[in-house]
Amino acid sequence: MTPRTLVSIKDTYEANVIRDLEIDIIDLKEVSNPPMGFVGLEKIKLIKNILPNRVISVTMGNNINPYEKKIINLANEVAASGVDYMKVGLFSENEIKNHGKFLRELNLKNCRPVCVILVDNSVDINYLDSLHEIGYKGVMLDTINKKQSRVFDLLSEKECISFVNQSKKLGMTSGIAGSLTLDDLSKIMRINPDFIGFRGQLCKEKSNRFNLDRDAVIEVLRATHLSS
Numbered sequence: 001m002t003p004r005t006l007v008s009i010k011d012t013y014e015a016n017v018i019r020d021l022e023i024d025i026i027d028l029k030e031v032s033n034p035p036m037g038f039v040g041l042e043k044i045k046l047i048k049n050i051l052p053n054r055v056i057s058v059t060m061g062n063n064i065n066p067y068e069k070k071i072i073n074l075a076n077e078v079a080a081s082g083v084d085y086m087k088v089g090l091f092s093e094n095e096i097k098n099h100g101k102f103l104r105e106l107n108l109k110n111c112r113p114v115c116v117i118l119v120d121n122s123v124d125i126n127y128l129d130s131l132h133e134i135g136y137k138g139v140m141l142d143t144i145n146k147k148q149s150r151v152f153d154l155l156s157e158k159e160c161i162s163f164v165n166q167s168k169k170l171g172m173t174s175g176i177a178g179s180l181t182l183d184d185l186s187k188i189m190r191i192n193p194d195f196i197g198f199r200g201q202l203c204k205e206k207s208n209r210f211n212l213d214r215d216a217v218i219e220v221l222r223a224t225h226l227s228s
Contacts, residue, residue, distance in 0.1 A: 003188065005224050006057065006175065006197040007217060011043060014212045015050040021217060025085070025195060026051060029059040031209050035118060035144045036062050036089040041074075044081050057085035057114070064091045067098040072105045079111040087140065089116045093127055100134030114138035114173065119154050120145055128166050138173030138194075139163075146200060146209060151178030152187065160191045167194075182223050196224070 004024035009015055010031045018026070028044060030037025038061035039047075048056060058078050063071050066088055078086055086108070090099065103113060115136040117125055120143050131139055141163065143149050151160070160176065167174035176188065177197030188196055198220055204213040 001192070001194070003193050003224070004195040005221060006177070006195050007202060007220075008059075008197065008199040009047070009212060010039065010210075012046050012050060015047045017212055017214050018217055019050055021214075021221065023054075023217075023221065025055045025057055027057045027059060027087070027197065028083075029199070031199060033062065034146055034209075035142060036060065036087070036116065038074075041077055041081070044078065044083065048081065048083075055085075056083045057087055058083050059087045059116075060089070062089065062091075065095055065098045066102040067105075072102060075102070075106055079106060079108045083111055085112050085114050085138070087114045087116050089118055089142075090131075091118050091121075091144075093122060093124070096127065096130050096134065099131075099136075103135040112137040112173070114140055114175070116140045116142050118142055118144045119151065119178075120149055125155075125159070125163055128163070128170060128172065132170040132172055136172065138175065139167055140175035140195075140197070141178060142197070143178040146179050149178075151176060151180070152184060157187055157191060160193075164191055164193050182220065185223060 006025040006027050007023045008027040008029045028039045030039045036059050113136050115131050141151050164174045174193045175195040176193045179200055181201050200209045202216045203209050204211045
């Protein structure tokens with residue numbers, strides 16, 4: 001199966017830039033607040049109006065412990081907005097129990113929760129069964145510091161393949177992001193996750209990740225299609 005492409009956008013302007021492009025998953029993320037910045041409920045509503053009937057994911061913010069009333073309420077509003085995926089950052093393995101309590105408080109409707117494993121501080125990712133048990137439907141590898149570390153600087157290809165295979169055995173969607181470039185595509189295709197996430201590679205200046213460039217998005221979409 002060919003990995004789907006996830007493109008992160010930050011606002012309505014960028015939604016209009018890519019509105020006519022065939023993108024598998026459009027991810028809403030506040031890129032000025034890395035790694036997991038939340039764009040806000042109003043932007044979600046406005047972007048969904050611009051991009052109706054598209055597969056949408058929302059990145060839920062930089063909350064080390066999501067088991068807080070305000071975060072639970074916010075997550076329920078996000079799920080009620082009709083998005084397809086909710087991405088929640090796991091900053092430490094020690095927070096898995098709190099993630100479980102958080103998920104039990106949610107009325108997810110048709111929204112699938114995805115745990116984003118941030119591997120900068122810990123590259124031990126042998127706890128996917130625990131994430132499955134508490135209710136996550138998908139898992140994704142990513143990094144906190146986009147300028148200093150990439151997923152492939154921290155994890156070997158063999159480790160990433162094991163991550164994907166274990167995810168599939170558990171019936172979970174798997175994804176890889178973390179400052180990916182076009183040069184990574186051959187490795188990504190061998191690893192074969194369900195989706196691959198891009199942001200920096202889609203920008204005019206790859207180093208600042210802030211301004212999406214339509215031509216760069218088209219280049220990535222073309223390259224991922226040709227690599228499949």
